[in-house]
Amino acid sequence: GKPDKKFVIAVSQCSEDVWRDKLNEELKTGEYLNDSIMVKLASSNDDNVLQNKQINQFVDEGVDLLIVSPNQLSAISKAVERAYDRGIPVILYDRKTNSDKYTAFIGCDNYVIGKSMGTFIAQQLHGKGRIVEIRGSEGSSPAIERHRGFMDAVKHYPDIHLVASEGGDWKEESGIKAMKRILQQTQDLDYVFAHNDRLAWGAYVAARQMGVNRNYKYTGVDGMATEGGGLELVRDGVFEASYLYPTKGDEVIALALKILNHQPYQRDNYLSSSIITKANAELTLMEARDAERQTHKLRTLHHQVDKYLSDYNAQKVLLMSLGLF
Ligand code: FRU
Structure with a gap:
């Protein structure tokens, strides 16, 4: 039918x-x-x-x-x-x-994400330190909410200072540029709070490119299971944390x-969703890659069924043209 x-x-x-x-x-x-x-x-x-x-x-x-x-x-x-x-x-x-x-x-609650990261960083710093923020695209709701949540978390810590906040878009290149602008003003920093992992990675690259000889700590958001993605970066200790953005x-x-x-x-x-640290990065990565394999199987199966059906239809047309169907 x-x-x-x-x-x-x-x-x-x-x-x-x-x-x-x-x-x-x-x-x-x-x-x-x-x-x-x-x-x-x-x-x-x-x-x-x-x-x-x-x-x-x-x-x-x-x-x-x-x-x-x-x-x-x-x-x-x-x-x-x-x-x-x-x-x-x-x-x-x-x-x-x-x-x-x-x-x-x-979607995820981006205010909660910002707030969790702010609290995490403040605790890691034992309530005292200098943070910079690398913001996502101006006027986009996750950037606004992640910023607001972060500020609401750190305001409870009088010795935590947000010493700079720079933005651009959501891409790595933008993280590089933002961090370079910051490092030209000051290199006396402890933590980088970036609105996503690509920006955090960009900031990390910028510090290396400028030959800054200090061990800043980095956090991002997204927690992708891809190669070079947030989960690997947290697992390998390049980032202190990310936040799984489902x-x-x-x-x-x-x-x-x-x-x-x-x-x-x-x-x-x-x-x-939840924060990803070294404690759960490996497990989360394994689970994500397992899910990916299942999706891949499903897609392969779908293509096989498609192919089977089109072969079957081609056969049918042939037999019909011969008056045999
Ligand atoms: C992907 C992205 C993520 C970020 C989200 C915010 O397009 O840039 O990196 O977490 O959008 O909406």
Whole structure:
């Protein structure tokens, strides 16, 4: 019989990097596991204008649901509001807009992440020391919230000083530049609190490139299991800590399905996670790589079934043309 109409789930990603790649793969895997959906991906490479355009296009195509990671708090609100006003359910994912016009939010609590890191660093320093902050993209909700959480944690320690705070975007290069600006002002530092692992790594590279002969300590966020990712860097003692920033594409799809099928759902969904230190980095890495292998198997299986079906259909066409089917 003719297959039922599939729900089209459109995904608008703000950036392109290993973390987004992992998430996109998980969302695509959701398509394999659920016959009723089709997942369309668009990526805007940190460009607000492009992201608005991509969302508007999805809306004009009449997609059934939108999943959006808004690059910045206010810059993407217009397109998101337009979608929402047209009756397309919108799931905000990982980052927020400054508008109440969204159907649901799912992601980690970035305020909690900043606060946990602030407390961790202050305790490591026994309540006394000099910290610098390397911020993620200006005006993007995780950067705002990680900063706020961090400040709220360290304000309880009168001898902890934030001596500099520099930002850029979320990329390694930006971490290098920010750290170089800081080191030109002062090298009397103890800890680097970076808003993600790529920035923390950039800061580490900058200190080495400038030949600074001091052992600064570094923390980041993301905890990717990729080669050279946060989990390895913590395990190997390059970073003191990272914070696992879960992708959880399967939960995002599950939420989308509830909304599409008019089932009850929660509007704000905070994913649980935790700080990664040397004590749990190795175990977390092993578990993450194990999960990756399972996903890979699933994908291989999917391709085999696809190939089997297309071979079968080709056979069928051939037999039909010979009048034998
Ligand atoms: C990935 C990323 C992460 C960061 C998150 C914040 O695109 O830059 O490194 O934790 O986005 O939204």
